[in-house]
Amino acid sequence: MGMIVKALKKGQTLQTEDGREILGPDASKGERTRVRILDEAAALASENGIGAVTLGPLADRLGMSKSGLFAHFKSKESLQVEVLVRSAERFTEVVIAPIRAEKDKPKRLAIFFRNWLDWIEHPGLGSGKGGCPILAAHFEYDDVPGPVRDQAAKHNGEFYEFIRRLVAVALPQADEYATAAAIDGLGLSHLLRVRLMGDEKARLHTLRAFEALQKNPPLKGA
Amino acid sequence: MGMIVKALKKGQTLQTEDGREILGPDASKGERTRVRILDEAAALASENGIGAVTLGPLADRLGMSKSGLFAHFKSKESLQVEVLVRSAERFTEVVIAPIRAEKDKPKRLAIFFRNWLDWIEHPGLGSGKGGCPILAAHFEYDDVPGPVRDQAAKHNGEFYEFIRRLVAVALPQADEYATAAAIDGLGLSHLLRVRLMGDEKARLHTLRAFEALQKNPPLKGA
DNA sequence: GAATAAAACGAACGGTCGTGCTATTAAATG
């Protein structure tokens, strides 16, 4: 999920390499505004989808002019891409980073999964009051070629890889690919049950399925 | 392009690929056109999402005027809702109906799952060359209130129910809710792996996870 | 085939979209 944000003129410092966003009080006003825009755009995207991140309404929410906002990005498309990047940073911070505290590998997997369910369920944990912008983008742009799709695909690939490695060390006997797919799927399905259907028992069922998966994962060389 | 049904003259019938849905020779021209619009709109939706079903381009594809097209629906929103309804019909025809031929319940579940994966993988099995419009709508509209969301939620609810019942008779010892969620998730995850990441081994991994799930599902009263 | 109803069209509307420009204001620098 680490991605270097370029596109600055002189030797500026807005960087996001090690998950640590360096944006001190010494940052220029432009850089601060830029992040403010990105966060608000992520909130908007979370409610209505990346495709609905349009300049006018976004500028209104920020209390600034459309053109003043636009001057920060070379196109709307690049704004959308950067929203995804920023959302991924948030995701890493909230869901992934905290699990490092747990040293026991199987427990670490379980903690990750619960964190992820929290992220999915809880509006505002990430950004807006809607769902995860990146997940929405995955399905919104899965067949629409372009930079947004590419960025979404990149994140999805990295996320899947992340789960796979977690599984590999937590459940050594398991087919890590199949198991990762199953875990990924549980999250996706959970999102629909919670956000689309408002199923109160969603978490109960999802966790049951997860526990069964932990106990009896697809095995290697089956 | 190849999917576009040419203009029909009086007395011709309009039917889907396997000749199930018959719009008889006595159907008025308006009704026939209406279906033609819906099918083309579904194709468009499958490529770019329901939100991208706009009147101008849709009219172009159909070789008719925007206003002539619009006259068939009271609003764009209602057009979108009807696209979902029609797509659901297609889904039932292609994925669900054929499984009734298999009487053995566990086998029936397996056949359904494979049919579903086919539907997810295969562009054009349903409508356009993109992915399933309904699934896309689920994530596109999960936080956008309105008729489109309501329709999508309805379909998702029915689909989940369908899987649950299938599980209940195929795997009586299983927690049908948790198992249904897991199966649903496998399909969703599969879609991303295939359509977004182009993972060649996606089907292999998904099927492995499914078989493990069949063998060791989450159990009742766990 | 004439009469009537249905369907499709063309043009136009008010709106919003993304994106250039130029001017103005605020910040950074010496």
Add this chain to the structure above:
DNA sequence: CATTTAATAGCACGACCGTTCGTTTTATTC
């Protein structure tokens, strides 16, 4: 402070959006 540079605003553009309306073409009915 004065000067330079970055940030924002204002305005206008062309394109496209959904929608309406009056007209014309095509189906259907007598």
